[in-house]
Amino acid sequence: MDIHPVRNRIDLKKALARIDRVIDAEPGTPEYDELDIISTLVEAYESKHFPIVPPDPVEAIKFRMEQKGLKQVDLAPLMGGQNRVSEVLSRKRNLNLKMIKNLHSKLGIPLESLLSPAV
Numbered sequence: 529m530d531i532h533p534v535r536n537r538i539d540l541k542k543a544l545a546r547i548d549r550v551i552d553a554e555p556g557t558p559e560y561d562e563l564d565i566i567s568t569l570v571e572a573y574e575s576k577h578f579p580i581v582p583p584d585p586v587e588a589i590k591f592r593m594e595q596k597g598l599k600q601v602d603l604a605p606l607m608g609g610q611n612r613v614s615e616v617l618s619r620k621r622n623l624n625l626k627m628i629k630n631l632h633s634k635l636g637i638p639l640e641s642l643l644s645p646a647v
Contacts, residue, residue, distance in 0.1 A: 531565055534573040543570050581644075585623055586616065588641035589631065596635070606630035 534543050543566050550566075553559035583591065593603070603613045607627045615621035623631070628642045 531562065531569075534569045540570065540573055543573075582638065582641045584644055585642050586619055588637050589617065592631075592635050592637050603631075606634055 532539060532542075534540050547563060547566055547570065550559040550563045553563050582588070589603070593599070600613045600617065601610060604610045607613045607616060607623075607630065612621065612627075616623060616627070623642060628639070631637045631642055632639050
């Protein structure tokens with residue numbers, strides 16, 4: 529086992545190449561242990577340098593609307609009327625708790641996206 533810290537993109541590239549070579553290792557083998565360790569190092573590096581940030585609420589709503597082919601009028605019952613939908617999507621009004629609950633339960637928009645601060 530030749531394991532090194534992942535400190536930069538070159539280290540990351542080498543670690544990912546090694547993962548590709550041992551990805552099918554059987555549990556209980558030294559290669560499997562190596563895979564586990566290198567994967568943890570890569571995950572830590574990527575979390576620090578390439579964090580995945582949930583979209584802001586407006587972008588999450590627009591994305592789901594596009595996915596489902598919805599128009600603003602379709603969201604009116606979930607958000608308290610057409611004017612409220614327009615105000616939220618134009619960033620003139622924040623979501624309230626009832627809107628968040630409805631968008632999550634009816635459209636399946638993740639709560640972490642709806643609760644993150646708007647840009």
